[in-house]
């Protein structure tokens with residue numbers, strides 16, 4: 001058996017309110033997957049614990065991490081806060097023989113695709129502008145100006161859909177959850193990712 005496992009890198013992007021975090025959680029229910037915990041300079045929201053979904057750091061610490069080359073990708077999102085994917089999760093995924101799920105924005109996705117062309121990029125699309133607006137309002141987090149900005153950003157992000165391998169329209173969360181899991185399961189079985197293992201199995205036949 002080949003003893004090094006090359007993890008699948010599953011990128012999930014989508015506008016705020018598209019339900020992407022819920023779908024990432026559904027993806028993480030698949031055995032053999034793990035979350036890449038991003039570092040961010042954004043302050044934690046109520047109920048967010050450090051190290052669970054994000055590692056909350058100061059601007060200074062983030063800068064140091066950039067200087068030390070600790071990030072696979074990093075970006076300033078919405079011109080406000082910095083977010084980055086620490087490279088260490090890749091090592092961790094290899095060690096644990098797990099596939100790695102990255103919930104990152106379109107800029108981050110572009111950087112990862114350049115560095116790791118074998119990665120799989122999934123874009124979560126809301127069913128309509130009206131539905132997205134309804135979901136953003138239902139969260140009750142934002143004032144009118146912020147809602148307007150989020151919708152405009154959603155439009156700009158959605159224009160990048162062509163850069164992604166898969167599009168999942170989140171009309172029904174259960175079906176969308178099945179879709180993201182199916183993408184991961186299908187990718188695990190791709191011939192190009194399994195050649196080495198099958199060669200080893202063939203060897204055991206004395207071929």
Ligand code: 5GP
Pocket residue numbers: 013014015016038039042073074075077083084085103104105106107108109
């Ligand atoms: P939020 O602050 O609402 O949790 O996330 C804001 C945006 O930052 C989302 O689009 C999310 O996907 C993105 N994001 C989260 N972590 C990362 C990361 O490590 N890198 C990049 N480029 N974007 C991230």
